[in-house]
Amino acid sequence: MSRLVVVSNRVTVPDKTGAAPAGGLAVALQAALEERGGIWMGWSGNSSGNEEPGPLEMQEHGAITYALTDLTDTDVEEYYHGFANRVLWPICHYRMDLAEYGRKEMAGYFRVNRFFAQKLAPLLKEDDIIWVHDYHLIPLAAELRQMGFKNKIGFFLHIPWPPADVLFTMPVHEQIMRGLSQYDLVGFQTDFDLDNFGGGLVREGIGERIDGGKKFSTFGRTFKGGAYSISIETEIFSKFAIKAEKNAMVRKARQSVEGKDLIIGVDRLDYSKGITQRIDAFEQFVATNPDHHNKVTYLQITPKSRSEVPEYEQMQRMVAEQAGRVNGAIGTVDWVPIRYINRSVPRPVLAGLYRLAKIGLVTPLRDGMNLVAKEYVAAQDPEDPGVLVLSRFAGAARELRGALLVNPYDIEGTAHAIARGLSMPLDERKQRWQMMMDHLLTYDINRWCDDFLKDLIED
Ligand SMILES: O=P(O)(O)OC[C@H]1O[C@H](O[C@H]2O[C@H](CO)[C@@H](O)[C@H](O)[C@H]2O)[C@H](O)[C@@H](O)[C@@H]1O
Ligand SMILES: O=c1ccn([C@@H]2O[C@H](COP(=O)(O)OP(=O)(O)O)[C@@H](O)[C@H]2O)c(=O)[nH]1
Numbered sequence: 001m002s003r004l005v006v007v008s009n010r011v012t013v014p015d016k017t018g019a020a021p022a023g024g025l026a027v028a029l030q031a032a033l034e035e036r037g038g039i040w041m042g043w044s045g046n047s048s049g050n051e052e053p054g055p056l057e058m059q060e061h062g063a064i065t066y067a068l069t070d071l072t073d074t075d076v077e078e079y080y081h082g083f084a085n086r087v088l089w090p091i092c093h094y095r096m097d098l099a100e101y102g103r104k105e106m107a108g109y110f111r112v113n114r115f116f117a118q119k120l121a122p123l124l125k126e127d128d129i130i131w132v133h134d135y136h137l138i139p140l141a142a143e144l145r146q147m148g149f150k151n152k153i154g155f156f157l158h159i160p161w162p163p164a165d166v167l168f169t170m171p172v173h174e175q176i177m178r179g180l181s182q183y184d185l186v187g188f189q190t191d192f193d194l195d196n197f198g199g200g201l202v203r204e205g206i207g208e209r210i211d212g213g214k215k216f217s218t219f220g221r222t223f224k225g226g227a228y229s230i231s232i233e234t235e236i237f238s239k240f241a242i243k244a245e246k247n248a249m250v251r252k253a254r255q256s257v258e259g260k261d262l263i264i265g266v267d268r269l270d271y272s273k274g275i276t277q278r279i280d281a282f283e284q285f286v287a288t289n290p291d292h293h294n295k296v297t298y299l300q301i302t303p304k305s306r307s308e309v310p311e312y313e314q315m316q317r318m319v320a321e322q323a324g325r326v327n328g329a330i331g332t333v334d335w336v337p338i339r340y341i342n343r344s345v346p347r348p349v350l351a352g353l354y355r356l357a358k359i360g361l362v363t364p365l366r367d368g369m370n371l372v373a374k375e376y377v378a379a380q381d382p383e384d385p386g387v388l389v390l391s392r393f394a395g396a397a398r399e400l401r402g403a404l405l406v407n408p409y410d411i412e413g414t415a416h417a418i419a420r421g422l423s424m425p426l427d428e429r430k431q432r433w434q435m436m437m438d439h440l441l442t443y444d445i446n447r448w449c450d451d452f453l454k455d456l457i458e459d
Contacts, residue, residue: 007130010025012026028230036063041056044069075111082104087101091162092159093162106172110139133158138155154183185224194226197216226455231371250353253353261292267302275319279319281418286337297336297339302319360387364394369394369395389417391406
């Protein structure tokens with residue numbers, strides 16, 4: 001069997017506690033690679049300052065060999081904070097208003113991709129299967145092809161792919177699409193993203209979908225395209241949640257919400273996650289449902305993310321102020337309605353907190369998938385499951401049909417869904433949960449990985 005070589009910007013190297021950083025890509029790839037073994041190459045997360053980064057740092061952990069590189073300060077600034085997170089991220093999340101173009105950053109993005117290819121090349125064998133992940137590394141295949149590599153190379157985009165009119169606001173959109181054409185298979189989270197990609201090619205008059213929609217033909221190449229919804233280790237996560245009932249932190253949380261209904265939100269601090277709209281919706285729910293006063297606690301866990309990017313730094317202040325203002329306005333001497341935590345919580349603890357919560361509030365304005373939604377479902381007690389309130393704009397909404405789907409821009413609508421979730425009869429909760437859980441047991445992380453790799457390997 002061919003060896004699997006995974007490349008992504010973010011890599012999870014397990015620490016002594018086995019804890020992984022917050023962020024779905026790292027969590028999901030860790031699970032997928034543990035099952036199969038292989039090489040995982042990416043950024044160490046460290047900077048080498050102004051010095052050229054040294055050789056790759058190789059680490060073995062179980063079946064995975066990690067190959068990590070540092071980046072210079074300039075690389076981190078231009079490639080990661082700059083083009084990846086201030087151009088591609090906002091554009092792909094339909095936020096043209098937040099995109100900040102700069103030629104320096106674009107050049108840095110392409111330069112770092114060449115650097116990744118140069119670092120990766122000496123590790124590669126002729127029959128390796130290479131699987132590149134996410135928007136940071138779109139031009140990587142083109143660089144490898146230029147160096148003469150003929151290996152099968154697949155690409156999976158973890159974030160949404162926008163419609164043509166949004167994409168075309170990005171000055172280098174054609175170069176980015178050309179970069180994707182160098183892969184053998186390009187995978188998206190949902191059929192909507194796949195359709196948007198095909199639509200963009202047709203609108204620009206540079207390509208078409210062929211073979212019943214399974215392939216694209218553009219820039220002189222034919223390559224496969226497909227939708228593969230990323231998932232979680234459903235069974236394992238569900239067991240985590242049962243075990244977590246004994247966890248000290250979870251026990252304390254249970255005691256502290258005794259006699260109250262818990263609502264939980266878990267997101268990196270990111271404008272795409274709809275946190276401010278969600279707090280507005282919670283405030284609206286409390287204002288219009290006096291019978292729930294002093295009977296509900298909303299726990300929002302929000303680890304900091306990409307703080308060097310100005311939009312993220314601003315958000316940090318904004319959300320903290322908003323939570324404080326709402327607590328000041330609706331709280332009482334013995335009731336703090338919103339508990340806002342600005343730190344990362346380990347996943348085994350999260351599992352227990354999800355299980356305690358009557359409502360999982362997952363309301364991104366736009367999200368590639370959103371693994372938190374899937375984890376919330378997997379963590380529930382089958383005899384007394386909670387209700388998932390889910391944004392229709394999360395990739396997960398294409399699959400989790402038992403959720404209460406909301407439009408996160410509609411504050412009153414989301415407030416109404418919270419009220420409906422809290423009063424939903426047990427039979428309906430069970431029936432909705434079972435539908436979602438059955439789906440997640442079949443379509444788990446291994447299925448995602450198998451489906452993608454099968455399509456990549458097959459001619
Ligand atoms: O690496 P960071 O800059 O700290 O950001 C964390 C990750 O955020 C994004 O995650 C996406 O992937 C998830 C798994 O497929 C998906 O569920 C979610 O909707 C996406 O937002 C990003 O795409 C990753 O590259 C980052 O590592
Ligand atoms: O304090 C936290 C917050 C989040 N997560 C994990 O980070 C991932 C977030 O993935 P998701 O797809 O929801 O969003 P992303 O952050 O990748 O955009 C999930 O596995 C969470 O369990 C975590 O471990 N600790």
